[in-house]
Structure formats: C-alpha cells, structure tokens
Amino acid sequence: MMKIQLTLQMMSRYKQSVLSIAFLLILSNSFAQVAKLALADSLAKEILENEGLYTVASGLKPMSTVLQFDFQIDTLSQEFLDEKAVEASLSSFHSALGLLENENIKFIILPFKSIYGDKRTFQILVFHQESVEEKIKEFSSFFLKRGILPETPVHQILSIVEFGEKYERYQAYGYFFGYPEHAVNFFVNASLSYEKTNEFVERDFFQIPVASSEEGHFVYAVPKGYEPAEIDLRIRLDASEILSKYKEFKSEVDFETKSYPFLELYFQILDLAFSENKEEVFLD
Numbered sequence: 439m440m441k442i443q444l445t446l447q448m449m450s451r452y453k454q455s456v457l458s459i460a461f462l463l464i465l466s467n468s469f470a471q472v473a474k475l476a477l478a479d480s481l482a483k484e485i486l487e488n489e490g491l492y493t494v495a496s497g498l499k500p501m502s503t504v505l506q507f508d509f510q511i512d513t514l515s516q517e518f519l520d521e522k523a524v525e526a527s528l529s530s531f532h533s534a535l536g537l538l539e540n541e542n543i544k545f546i547i548l549p550f551k552s553i554y555g556d557k558r559t560f561q562i563l564v565f566h567q568e569s570v571e572e573k574i575k576e577f578s579s580f581f582l583k584r585g586i587l588p589e590t591p592v593h594q595i596l597s598i599v600e601f602g603e604k605y606e607r608y609q610a611y612g613y614f615f616g617y618p619e620h621a622v623n624f625f626v627n628a629s630l631s632y633e634k635t636n637e638f639v640e641r642d643f644f645q646i647p648v649a650s651s652e653e654g655h656f657v658y659a660v661p662k663g664y665e666p667a668e669i670d671l672r673i674r675l676d677a678s679e680i681l682s683k684y685k686e687f688k689s690e691v692d693f694e695t696k697s698y699p700f701l702e703l704y705f706q707i708l709d710l711a712f713s714e715n716k717e718e719v720f721l722d
Contacts, residue, residue, distance in 0.1 A: 477534040482704035487649045489656040497569030499616035508557040542567045618669045621658040
C-alpha cells in the first residue's frame with residue numbers, strides 16, 4: 439500500500455514538473471513574441487517617422503535607411519568580440535522585420551564596407567521592389583555594366599554596390615534613395631573634384647520634411663545658389679501629400695491604449711498603399 443502511495447506521489451510530482459516546464463515554455467514563447475512585436479513596433483516607428491515612409495507608402499524613395507547599429511571588433515583581426523551576441527541581435531532584427539514585409543516591401547541588413555576604429559557598422563534598409571526595378575530600368579546603361587538587371591535580387595545588387603568602387607557606390611545609392619539625376623551627378627562630380635584638387639565644392643541642400651524633422655533626413659546636395667527645378671518641386675510636393683495623409687492617420691491612433699501603435703499604423707499604411715485606389719489615398 440505504501441509503495442502504491444509513494445508511486446502515486448512520485449507520479450503527481452512528475453506530472454506537476456511536466457506541467458511547470460510546459461507552462462515555462464509557453465511563458466518563454468510569450469515573452470519572445472512580446473519582444474518580437476515590441477522590436478517590430480520600434481522599427482515601424484523609425485520607418486514611418488522618417489524617410490522610410492516615402493518608401494513603404496508609395497515608392498517615391500525606392501529605398502531608405504531604417505537604422506544603423508554597430509558591434510565591437512578586434513582592431514587587428516577585425517573579428518567580432520562577441521559573435522554570439524552579434525548572431526542573436528541580427529536574428530532578432532530578421533525575425534521582427536519579417537513581420538513588416540509583404541510581396542513588395544522588403545528589408546535587408548547589410549554591413550558597411552568601411553570599418554572605422556573598433557566597430558563594424560550595419561544598416562537596415564527598406565526597399566520598394568517595384569520602384570527599385572523601375573529605377574534600374576531608368577538607368578539601365580549604368581546598372582547593366584555592373585551585371586544588374588531589374589530581376590536581380592536586391593541583396594545581390596546591394597552587395598555589388600556596397601563593396602564596389604566608391605563613386606559607383608555613390609551613384610547607385612543616389613538613384614535608389616530617390617534623388618534626381620542632377621543631384622546624383624553633382625555629388626559624384628563634386629567628390630571626384632575634391633579628390634583631385636583637395637578643394638571642397640560648396641553646396642546647398644534641398645530638404646524634404648519627414649514626420650520627425652523638417653531637415654536632415656530626405657535631403658540631397660545641390661550646387662551653391664541652386665534654384666529648385668520642376669523635378670525637385672514635384673518630389674517635395676509628392677512627399678508633402680504623403681506626409682500630410684500619414685499625419686492624418688496618426689492623429690486617429692490612440693497611443694495611450696495601444697500596445698503596438700506604430701505597428702498598427704504601419705499595417706494601415708501598407709493596406710492603403712497597395713489598395714486599388716492608392717493614388718487617390720496618398721497623392722490626391
């Protein structure tokens with residue numbers, strides 16, 4: 439009888455142990471999901487409050503920087519000091535960014551070619567697939583010389599661009615970031631001139647406001663004293679209409695009660711951006 443009772447007690451404890459482990463696993467998964475959603479919400483905010491809005495809402499900017507971050511490296515070997523931490527961080531970003539993608543809006547995490555001091559810097563880029571393809575078609579001669587076609591995967595394109603020749607890198611990023619051709623040419627030529635003469639080419643900057651700031655985000659260099667051309671004014675006008683509509687949507691979000699307000703706002707923007715009447719929504 440005592441053996442039976444002891445066995446039942448052991449079985450009961452075992453059952454409780456199994457249930458406890460199962461509960462901890464569920465709790466752990468729940469915490470992981472919360473962390474994933476929180477990171478996705480933070481990234482959505484970075485996109486919508488800055489120039490990424492013009493990428494996800496319309497492709498006005500085929501590509502935008504979302505975030506830059508760095509990891510410590512050994513200055514001699516240039517190896518990461520903590521590879522596991524790097525892997526964990528990159529994995530978290532990839533997982534969260536996966537929530538923000540659809541068939542046309544994608545993300546890529548790419549290290550910069552250049553390394554400064556004891557850090558290696560990475561960038562998260564968001565891109566509008568259709569707009570990237572259109573930009574490659576528009577400047578087909580430039581991209582074809584580098585083996586890049588509209589159907590070339592973007593991660594492959596950016597590997598070619600980032601680790602290629604410096605001035606070609608400037609030119610390609612200029613096109614992808616939505617700058618007009620005259621601005622791209624000016625920046626490349628000014629950089630070449632500086633390298634030859636060591637004299638800085640004076641310039642002004644054409645600023646296009648974003649939600650977080652009037653200046654310093656969607657901006658490109660132009661010659662000193664430059665008067666904006668029709669294409670510059672059109673870009674600014676299109677951006678202004680998108681920004682105005684975004685602010686309207688944002689004003690309707692209850693930030694006090696929502697756990698992930700920017701994530702919700704982001705999906706609302708995506709739904710409208712890829713609806714049949716998207717031109718009516720963002721570009722009246």
